[in-house]
Amino acid sequence: MSRYLSDDEQPPGLLVVVAVQAEAEAVLRGLKDDSWPVPVPGGELRRSEHAPGVPVDVLVGGVGPAAAAAATASVLAAYRYSLVVSAGIAGGFAPHAPIGSLVVAQEIVAADLGAETPEGFQDVAELGFGTVRHTPPLGAVTLASDALDAVSGSVLTVSTVTGSAERAAELTSRHPQAVAEAMEGFGVAEAAARYGIPAFEVRAVSNAVGPRDRAAWRIGEALAALERAFGALPYQELLQEVTRG
Numbered sequence: 001m002s003r004y005l006s007d008d009e010q011p012p013g014l015l016v017v018v019a020v021q022a023e024a025e026a027v028l029r030g031l032k033d034d035s036w037p038v039p040v041p042g043g044e045l046r047r048s049e050h051a052p053g054v055p056v057d058v059l060v061g062g063v064g065p066a067a068a069a070a071a072t073a074s075v076l077a078a079y080r081y082s083l084v085v086s087a088g089i090a091g092g093f094a095p096h097a098p099i100g101s102l103v104v105a106q107e108i109v110a111a112d113l114g115a116e117t118p119e120g121f122q123d124v125a126e127l128g129f130g131t132v133r134h135t136p137p138l139g140a141v142t143l144a145s146d147a148l149d150a151v152s153g154s155v156l157t158v159s160t161v162t163g164s165a166e167r168a169a170e171l172t173s174r175h176p177q178a179v180a181e182a183m184e185g186f187g188v189a190e191a192a193a194r195y196g197i198p199a200f201e202v203r204a205v206s207n208a209v210g211p212r213d214r215a216a217w218r219i220g221e222a223l224a225a226l227e228r229a230f231g232a233l234p235y236q237e238l239l240q241e242v243t244r245g
């Protein structure tokens with residue numbers, strides 16, 4: 001008997017979108033990796049049922065907002081979900097999010113989507129062209145932050161990794177609630193919004209946002225934190241929270 005009902009019959013669950021295979025493996029270890037492959041346009045995702053009746057799908061979407069948006073949208077065209085989660089490693093803004101800590105986004109912000117003007121950077125919302133932020137369901141943010149003992153705040157999506165103290169200061173002056181920087185969250189959230197599905201972002205900090213120092217990276221520590229996160233998330237409560245009317 002199939003443990004996984006057809007898509008029409010099963011309750012829609014969570015889609016977790018990561019950038020690279022190493023992050024997917026950390027998430028699947030957290031889910032006690034009893035997953036199996038499911039075809040999606042362009043490849044496959046891994047499907048598991050971590051909690052009874054709560055399917056969790058894990059997709060490797062690629063690095064950066066465009067790749068993440070395209071990959072997420074192609075899966076949402078094929079399968080139904082109640083929550084879409086952008087997950088992976090991230091840079092943390094000191095002192096809020098030290099290396100090895102977990103972060104949950106209260107808002108997902110496109111931090112470099114806009115224009116340089118004589119008055120300084122203006123984002124596309126300020127220019128009147130669109131949106132630069134998505135707000136995850138507050139109840140889900142609270143549930144996850146409490147369960148993970150995570151820092152919550154603004155998680156910035158950039159297309160260019162910050163590499164100087166000056167750039168980090170610019171970002172925190174524009175986004176005083178910024179706790180982390182990554183490259184996929186806004187793309188994932190944009191795709192989810194096209195399907196009317198709430199988005200969520202959880203990150204494990206691998207490095208400090210600021211001067212480029214790859215020797216200071218702690219990717220292994222961050223991947224271990226990511227594994228812990230996906231072993232500790234209250235999946236059934238999260239789904240109840242986001243599907244409550």
Ligand SMILES: O=C(O)c1cccc(C(=O)CC[C@H]2O[C@@H](n3cnc4c(=O)[nH]cnc43)[C@H](O)[C@@H]2O)c1
Binds near residue numbers: 063158
């Ligand atoms: O070459 C560098 O100096 C460098 C510094 C930080 C990050 C990178 C990446 O290529 C990371 C891309 C990948 O990891 C996520 N990530 C992790 N730390 C950060 C960060 O500080 N800022 C932005 N993204 C980060 C990101 O989501 C990507 O998936 C290279």
